[in-house]
Amino acid sequence: MSEWVLDLKGVRKVYRGGVEALRGVDLQVPRGTIFGLLGPNGAGKSTLVKILTTIIRPTACEGTFLGEAVGHKPTLKRVGYLPEHARFPEYLTAREVVHMAAGLSGMQPAVTRGRANTLLERVGLGDWQNKKVGGFSKGMKQRVGIAQALINDPEVIFLDEPTDGVDPAGRRDFRLLLEELRKEGKTVFVNSHLLGELEMVCDRVAILSKGEIKLEGALKDLTGRQVEYRISCGKIDSVFKQSFVNDGTRWEAGDLVVATAAAEEVMPLLDQLRAGGVVIEGLVRKSASLEDVFMEAVGTDTPGAAPKAARSPQPPALK
Amino acid sequence: MRETLTILGDSLKLLRARKLFWIVVGISLVVGLLYASIGFNEEGATFLWFQVARNELLVEGTELSKMFYILLFTNFIIPHWLGFLAVLLSILTSCSVFPELMKEGSIETVLSKPVSRWKIFFVKYLGMLGFMAAPLTLFCLIVFLALGLRAEVWKWEVFLAVPLLTFVYSILYSFAVFVGVWTRSTLFALLATMMLWGVCFLVHLTELGFYSRIRNANAGLVQEGLELVDTGEKQEVPEDHLRYYNLIRKSTWVLPKPRKTTLLTKRFLIFDDELGEFAGVSLIGIGAQVPEEGIMREAQIEAEKRMSVVEILLPSALFQVVMLGMGGWIFARRDF
Numbered sequence: 001m002s003e004w005v006l007d008l009k010g011v012r013k014v015y016r017g018g019v020e021a022l023r024g025v026d027l028q029v030p031r032g033t034i035f036g037l038l039g040p041n042g043a044g045k046s047t048l049v050k051i052l053t054t055i056i057r058p059t060a061c062e063g064t065f066l067g068e069a070v071g072h073k074p075t076l077k078r079v080g081y082l083p084e085h086a087r088f089p090e091y092l093t094a095r096e097v098v099h100m101a102a103g104l105s106g107m108q109p110a111v112t113r114g115r116a117n118t119l120l121e122r123v124g125l126g127d128w129q130n131k132k133v134g135g136f137s138k139g140m141k142q143r144v145g146i147a148q149a150l151i152n153d154p155e156v157i158f159l160d161e162p163t164d165g166v167d168p169a170g171r172r173d174f175r176l177l178l179e180e181l182r183k184e185g186k187t188v189f190v191n192s193h194l195l196g197e198l199e200m201v202c203d204r205v206a207i208l209s210k211g212e213i214k215l216e217g218a219l220k221d222l223t224g225r226q227v228e229y230r231i232s233c234g235k236i237d238s239v240f241k242q243s244f245v246n247d248g249t250r251w252e253a254g255d256l257v258v259a260t261a262a263a264e265e266v267m268p269l270l271d272q273l274r275a276g277g278v279v280i281e282g283l284v285r286k287s288a289s290l291e292d293v294f295m296e297a298v299g300t301d302t303p304g305a306a307p308k309a310a311r312s313p314q315p316p317a318l319k
Numbered sequence: 320m321r322e323t324l325t326i327l328g329d330s331l332k333l334l335r336a337r338k339l340f341w342i343v344v345g346i347s348l349v350v351g352l353l354y355a356s357i358g359f360n361e362e363g364a365t366f367l368w369f370q371v372a373r374n375e376l377l378v379e380g381t382e383l384s385k386m387f388y389i390l391l392f393t394n395f396i397i398p399h400w401l402g403f404l405a406v407l408l409s410i411l412t413s414c415s416v417f418p419e420l421m422k423e424g425s426i427e428t429v430l431s432k433p434v435s436r437w438k439i440f441f442v443k444y445l446g447m448l449g450f451m452a453a454p455l456t457l458f459c460l461i462v463f464l465a466l467g468l469r470a471e472v473w474k475w476e477v478f479l480a481v482p483l484l485t486f487v488y489s490i491l492y493s494f495a496v497f498v499g500v501w502t503r504s505t506l507f508a509l510l511a512t513m514m515l516w517g518v519c520f521l522v523h524l525t526e527l528g529f530y531s532r533i534r535n536a537n538a539g540l541v542q543e544g545l546e547l548v549d550t551g552e553k554q555e556v557p558e559d560h561l562r563y564y565n566l567i568r569k570s571t572w573v574l575p576k577p578r579k580t581t582l583l584t585k586r587f588l589i590f591d592d593e594l595g596e597f598a599g600v601s602l603i604g605i606g607a608q609v610p611e612e613g614i615m616r617e618a619q620i621e622a623e624k625r626m627s628v629v630e631i632l633l634p635s636a637l638f639q640v641v642m643l644g645m646g647g648w649i650f651a652r653r654d655f
Contacts, residue, residue, distance in 0.1 A: 015654070053431035056654040076433040089329070091336030103325025104432035148428065158431075316512035 004028050006052070008063040013047050013056065013211075021047040022058075023211040029204070030188075031155075034182055036198040036219070037191045038294055039208035043189045046084060048208070049158045053081050066156060077105055080149035080243065082180070084160040084191070086141065090134030093123050094144045097133055101148035119147040124173060138165030140264045152272070157181065160191045175201050199223075199290040206253050207297040215297040219290065226288035227261035231270065234279030244269065321440050322434045339412035340450060343405055347454040350400050351461030359384045360470050388470045392462055393585035397480060401455065402581030406488050409450040410512055414495050415505040416447055417646075422503075426655045436651040444496055444643065451488035455481050465566035475569025479587045483580060486635070490575040491516055493639040516577060522570060523578040529564035530625055531558070535618065545600065546616060571630075575638040579631045586623065 006029040013022040022044045027309040029035050037045045050056040052065055061070050067278060068075045088097045095116055102112040120129045128136070133144055142165060147158055163171045178201045181188050192198050193214050198205065199219065206216040215222065232255050241251060249258050249269070256273070263285070273280060288296075334340050358365045359379040364372040364387075373537035377384045396639035420426060420443065429439060459478050467473045494515050540547045 003334060050427070050655070053427070055427050055430045055651075073433050073435060079431065081427065081431040083424055083431075085424040085425035086428060087422060088428070089333065089425075090522075091332055096332065100325055100329055101428065101432070102326070102431065104322055104434055106321050108321065145428075195346060 002067055002234065003030055005031050006063075006065055007218065008061065008065075010060055010062050011048065011051060011058055011070075012060040012085065013074050014059045021211055022051075024060075025211070025213055027206060027213060027216065031187055031189065032185045033203040034178055034188045034190065034201050035209065036202035036205035036290075037189055038193075038195065038198065038205055038290075040298055041144070043208040044211040045089060045208055046160060048121040049081075049160060049189065049191065052157060053079065059146045073090065077244075079151060080152060080154035080157040082142070082145040082157075082159045082162055083151040084164070088133045088144060090132060093130050093132055093174070094120060094136070094140075094147070095129040097147050098151050102151045105152040107152055114308045115151060115153070115238070116147075119150055122177070123147045127135070139167055140288075142166050143170070154186070156187045156189070158189045158191075161193070163192065163194060163197060163299050171197060189239075195290045195294055202290075205290070207294055209298045215293065222293045223287045223290060226292065227259075228286050229258045229260065229263070229266045230282075230284045230286055231256040231258070231266070231273065231280060232282035232284075233273060234281055236273075238278075240278075244272075284315050322432070322438065326434075326439065326442040327446045330443065330449060331364065333416065333446075334449055334453065337412050337450075339408055340454075343408045343412070343450075344454045344457065344556065346400075346408075347405065347458040348461070350396065351458050351465070354396060355461055355464075355469065357391070357464035359388075381406075385470045387470050388466060389474070389588065392466070392477070393588050397484070397584050398578075398581055401458065401480065401484050402487060402578070404445055405454065405579075406451065406484070406491065409488055410495060411509070413447045413450045413492060414499065414509045414512065416443070417496050417499040418503050418505045418508065420502065421650075423655075430655060437622050437647055440500075440647045440650045441643070444493070447492060448485055448489055452481060452485045455484055476588045476589065482586045483584050483587070486517045486632075487577045490577050490580070490635050490639050493642040493646070494575075496643040497649075500646045500650050515575075519574055519577055522567060522574055523576065526564070526567045526571060527622065529560060529567060531618070531622060532586065533560060533564055534621060534625075535651075540618070571626075572634050573638075575635040577635070579626060580635055582623070583628065583631055586628070 005025060005277045008025060008027045010023040011027075012020070014020050025044070025048060027048075037048065039045050047056060049141065051058045051061065051076060054071055054076065058070065062068065065072075066075050066078055067127060098116045098119065099109075099112055102116065103109075117126075117129075119128055123146050125140065125143050125147065128140065133141060136144065142162060146159070146162060149159065165172055166174065172276060175197070178188060178190070190198060190202065202219050204216070204218050205222065213248075218219050230252075244256055245251065249256060249267075251257070256269065260266065266283075270280060270283070333538065349461060356367050360370070361379055362370055363374040363377045364370075364384075377387055420429065432545065456478075459480050463474070463477045466477065491512055495512040498511040499505065533556050535542065535547065538554045539550045539552050541550050541554065541633045542548075546551055
């Protein structure tokens with residue numbers, strides 16, 4: 001069995017009208033990881049997932065998904081998917097939605113019954129399973145969506161904006177569920193704009209922008225590239241203060257910031273400060289957040305990063 | 320197989336959830352029971368406990384009263400209720416199914432499953448035929464029992480109306496599905512289907528009009544009021560009438576024939592040897608106690624049988640195959 005669930009080369013998608021959604025994506029994803037797929041709107045995240053789930057046909061695509069060519073329908077028996085803005089027939093109950101997903105995956109009713117119960121309990125809909133989804137809130141529908149995505153005990157699960165419309169408690173439940181799935185050895189792809197949430201659960205991330213992967217790797221490596229130590233100092237003489245400024249250090253809001261991941265490089269500075277009679281009020285190790293990594297990778301590609309003047313023109317002054 | 324059963328099961332749940340479906344079932348029940356309430360005694364026709372017609376042609380046990388009962392089903396209920404209103408209500412109910420299935424958020428959950436798109440498309444389509452077949456079966460069962468118990472005519476052929484009228488619905492629904500899949504718009508699909516139905520009906524009427532005129536002229540008959548009068552010599556048919564008739568006749572090879580298929584039920588239900596001397600008699604004729612004269616009946620029979628069963632069903636079936644082929648192709652190829 002290959003160590004990669006996904007091994008893609010040169011995935012391209014050009015829509016009718018010439019819009020190039022993906023411009024040659026190469027991606028390898030190991031088994032058993034929680035993989036975050038990030039990117040601004042229109043970056044091609046959903047297109048990539050839809051290609052893998054045969055909803056969209058690629059213009060060009062080499063490589064394998066679960067050991068088979070992309071587009072191989074029987075492979076989807078081993079895949080679960082929660083689409084963005086998932087809608088389910090309003091005349092069905094939560095249980096029926098899950099049973100329908102199981103039936104379409106070719107599962108036998110006897111197997112489905114027990115698993116559907118467990119899953120609906122797991123997503124917190126145990127008491128609601130016989131109610132029609134037409135009366136459900138957005139968050140509850142998302143929970144149904146997660147349950148139907150997991151009913152066939154998939155090896156790979158795609159979750160597109162899974163916490164969209166979900167309350168904070170639901171988001172916490174979702175994180176716990178992802179932890180459980182990781183322990184079960186599942187590979188989970190999560191598309192989300194909530195970077196803080198992804199940071200808490202993902203092992204690896206890929207950042208897409210304008211149809212290309214800008215950055216990909218283990219989350220701890222990506223965020224670990226920008227580690228710094230912040231030393232909060234008490235009263236300090238300005239001339240003495242200036243003597244600390246060099247390539248790797250700077251002063252920021254009264255803190256001495258040391259751009260390094262090695263703690264031993266900070267020790268001499270602490271000694272110097274203490275020798276100069278400066279009171280050390282605090283020492284914090286800080287690494288870059290996923291948002292920092294994202295913004296660095298995407299740069300001006302994201303609409304949110306457009307110059308402020310262009311984003312929000314000021315109204316003319318009243319005379 | 321499991322996938323097929325799942326899609327069909329979903330169609331059944333969808334049927335149960337649509338109010339219009341229950342309205343069709345309800346009306347079918349009412350119409351069926353009204354039909355069953357018609358009876359005959361020694362004076363004529365009865366309705367429930369009331370004598371509604373004192374008509375010597377409709378006296379209990381006569382062949383003509385039995386025929387009247389069958390004709391009421393074939394000539395009135397089938398073309399008006401089953402062949403028109405029930406089909407219309409079923410189309411109204413089911414027209415939105417494919418455009419709704421193709422909405423963002425819905426289609427992804429279905430297409431991401433290990434089922435081919437062609438299978439999803441066809442099984443969904445077949446499942447939707449239940450909109451027509453289910454109330455129709457119920458209705459035919461009532462009619463079958465009513466005919467047997469009221470007129471002592473046990474005709475299994477009554478149930479032929481189920482596949483035939485489901486076929487009529489399927490012709491129109493295949494077009495609605497094609498337009499719905501193509502445009503993703505329920506409204507567009509509905510309007511286009513109504514338009515097609517209207518065009519087919521107009522072509523049917525025009526073709527029948529030209530046919531009758533030409534046939535009567537060739538047989539030396541002249542229409543005087545409601546009567547046909549035999550002049551004894553062949554009448555001349557204008558050249559352009561023949562040309563138009565040939566043109567319309569050719570167009571019927573391309574167009575489906577929902578109306579003619581609806582009327583086909585009568586041909587399968589009533590056999591000429593059963594009718595004997597009353598072959599070609601009309602419902603109005605019996606009701607008015609003046610069954611038509613021989614030439615009128617002959618003209619009626621010839622008009623009813625002017626097209627063979629193959630001529631009626633084959634173009635409709637081909638039309639349906641083409642519509643489903645195009646709809647399925649779009650559904651299978653489209654990026655969602």
